[in-house]
Amino acid sequence: MVDILIGQYLTGSSALHRTDARVKIILLILYAALLFIIKNPLSYAIFLIFTTALTMMGGIGFKAVMKSIKPLRWIIIFTAVINLFFTKGEPLLSFWKIAITAEGIDLAVKMTVRLLCLIVASSLLTLTTPPLTLTNAIESLLSPLAKLKVPVRELAMMMSITLRFIPVLAEEADRIIKAQTARGADFGSGGIISRAKSLVPVMMPLFISAFKRAEDLATAMDARCFISGAPRTKLHEEKLTPADARAGVVFVVFAAAVAAAELL
Amino acid sequence: MIRIENLNYAYKTGAKNQKQALVNINLEIADNSLTALIGHTGSGKSTLIRHLNGLIKPDSGKIFIDDTEITAPKADLRRVRFDVGLVFQYPEQQLFAETVYKDIAFGPENMKLGADEVKRRVYEAAEMVGLSEKPLEKSPFELSGGQKRRAAIAGVLAMKPKKLIMDEPAAGLDPRGREEIFALIKRLHKSGMTMLFTSHSMEDAAKTAERVIVMDKGKIFAEGSVAEIFARGGELRKIGLDAPQVTIIADKLRALGYDIPPVYTVEQMLLAIRKIIGGKNG
Numbered sequence: 001m002v003d004i005l006i007g008q009y010l011t012g013s014s015a016l017h018r019t020d021a022r023v024k025i026i027l028l029i030l031y032a033a034l035l036f037i038i039k040n041p042l043s044y045a046i047f048l049i050f051t052t053a054l055t056m057m058g059g060i061g062f063k064a065v066m067k068s069i070k071p072l073r074w075i076i077i078f079t080a081v082i083n084l085f086f087t088k089g090e091p092l093l094s095f096w097k098i099a100i101t102a103e104g105i106d107l108a109v110k111m112t113v114r115l116l117c118l119i120v121a122s123s124l125l126t127l128t129t130p131p132l133t134l135t136n137a138i139e140s141l142l143s144p145l146a147k148l149k150v151p152v153r154e155l156a157m158m159m160s161i162t163l164r165f166i167p168v169l170a171e172e173a174d175r176i177i178k179a180q181t182a183r184g185a186d187f188g189s190g191g192i193i194s195r196a197k198s199l200v201p202v203m204m205p206l207f208i209s210a211f212k213r214a215e216d217l218a219t220a221m222d223a224r225c226f227i228s229g230a231p232r233t234k235l236h237e238e239k240l241t242p243a244d245a246r247a248g249v250v251f252v253v254f255a256a257a258v259a260a261a262e263l264l
Numbered sequence: 265m266i267r268i269e270n271l272n273y274a275y276k277t278g279a280k281n282q283k284q285a286l287v288n289i290n291l292e293i294a295d296n297s298l299t300a301l302i303g304h305t306g307s308g309k310s311t312l313i314r315h316l317n318g319l320i321k322p323d324s325g326k327i328f329i330d331d332t333e334i335t336a337p338k339a340d341l342r343r344v345r346f347d348v349g350l351v352f353q354y355p356e357q358q359l360f361a362e363t364v365y366k367d368i369a370f371g372p373e374n375m376k377l378g379a380d381e382v383k384r385r386v387y388e389a390a391e392m393v394g395l396s397e398k399p400l401e402k403s404p405f406e407l408s409g410g411q412k413r414r415a416a417i418a419g420v421l422a423m424k425p426k427k428l429i430m431d432e433p434a435a436g437l438d439p440r441g442r443e444e445i446f447a448l449i450k451r452l453h454k455s456g457m458t459m460l461f462t463s464h465s466m467e468d469a470a471k472t473a474e475r476v477i478v479m480d481k482g483k484i485f486a487e488g489s490v491a492e493i494f495a496r497g498g499e500l501r502k503i504g505l506d507a508p509q510v511t512i513i514a515d516k517l518r519a520l521g522y523d524i525p526p527v528y529t530v531e532q533m534l535l536a537i538r539k540i541i542g543g544k545n546g
Binding site: 181201208 | 314317319342345346349350352355357358359360361370371374375405419420423
């Protein structure tokens with residue numbers, strides 16, 4: 001089976017899951033902004049504790065967190081190393097032309113914590129929000145841009161349709177790969193050229209079927225009088241709930257704690 | 265011979281979730297037999313046949329093809345796939361080459377056969393499925409629905425498998441296309457091939473097959489000759505299947521006092537009715 005997870009959504013019913021996606025996006029932006037203006041080590045500690053607490057509250061396991069950090073591990077390590085060795089200041093240790101300074105250690109640790117917090121917090125958003133809800137939230141947040149003639153609705157529609165068809169096409173690809181394997185096709189051996197060539201028997205039928213599906217979908221939308229750009233209502237209207245108010249309060253308390261730490 | 269021993273398989277639907285697709289399957293399919301595998305959508309038919317040439321590995325259990333265990337860790341699956349041809353459902357959706365000829369040649373070329381041998385096999389396979397030379401140079405997308413299906417089947421036949429498995433070979437075809445496909449299945453069987461096809465049409469199974477295997481919820485529900493299976497109409501009805509319509513009509517006529525033997529195809533019914541009418545007239 002082809003294993004394609006769209007987004008990384010993990011089902012759940014935690015407070016994080018129940019919070020409106022729009023609220024989560026806005027709070028995430030504020031969180032990131034705050035993260036880059038803090039200076040005091042105590043603030044970093046508060047960030048670490050807050051982010052860990054959120055992760056635990058969302059019922060997100062250690063494994064899922066590691067999975068979202070893993071693809072970015074080289075960036076984290078690279079940033080830490082650069083800061084560690086190339087920050088000017090009082091050298092603590094030095095050999096040959098390389099020196100480790102107190103300022104370097106300080107900056108390397110801070111940058112690592114920043115990146116980790118940022119990655120984990122943004123994964124919390126995608127881990128606790130289904131992709132379609134996320135698309136709807138982005139549409140809702142960007143809707144003021146529609147006044148500037150930005151086709152927000154169309155873009156959101158395109159995004160939802162894309163998300164909707166990823167699993168369908170993945171399943172189809174899986175079936176075609178199996179069918180061609182049954183005819184002795186050999187994938188993933190030989191040089192780059194022969195490997196690329198071996199994909200033709202999979203890509204051709206996949207493209208043809210994708211175009212067919214697109215055409216069918218367009219016809220079906222026409223048949224139901226879809227008009228591009230017309231205002232539409234939703235089956236599930238997103239309304240702010242007490243859970244969102246609580247999320248807001250929690251964030252304000254957190255921001256206040258950070259501010260206090262900075263001013264101390 | 266194909267032998268399946270204690271086969272189990274579950275689909276992984278999530279990190280922890282899984283759906284048991286096949287439960288303790290034991291089967292033996294003899295050489296030169298013509299078997300229909302019937303059951304509802306989701307009964308496990310397609311999953312079972314994908315095991316038979318190693319496309320899916322079972323969670324437990326063994327599969328033997330002519331005494332070679334294909335579930336063994338080091339089994340030569342490529343060889344198995346040339347011996348056991350598998351035609352997927354709607355195989356025309358997998359056509360990809362610029363010409364029908366090149367598409368049919370894909371299998372034999374993967375077998376690393378010489379150019380002459382490939383050519384011979386393509387023409388032979390095309391002839392078997394009733395495609396003349398003219399459509400061979402066309403793009404597969406210019407063919408009619410029935411022709412596309414037959415071209416795709418020819419692509420598997422060109423590998424000259426000893427056993428041919430077809431998943432819903434007649435699905436989505438018009439009545440004439442269906443006739444042609446089942447005629448082809450019978451022809452291939454007569455030529456000595458071991459044939460297995462899945463279907464959810466009792467009529468197709470009764471008309472074409474010698475043996476019938478019934479699957480329900482991932483288990484073998486029943487197995488036997490056409491007569492043995494469709495004599496159990498009541499049990500089949502319980503799992504949402506039924507005997508062919510002519511069989512049911514014949515049973516009702518018999519209950520009304522007519523002297524009609526159990527029949528499974530329209531032709532048999534015709535003979536039985538002629539006999540009664542002829543008997544009265546004579």
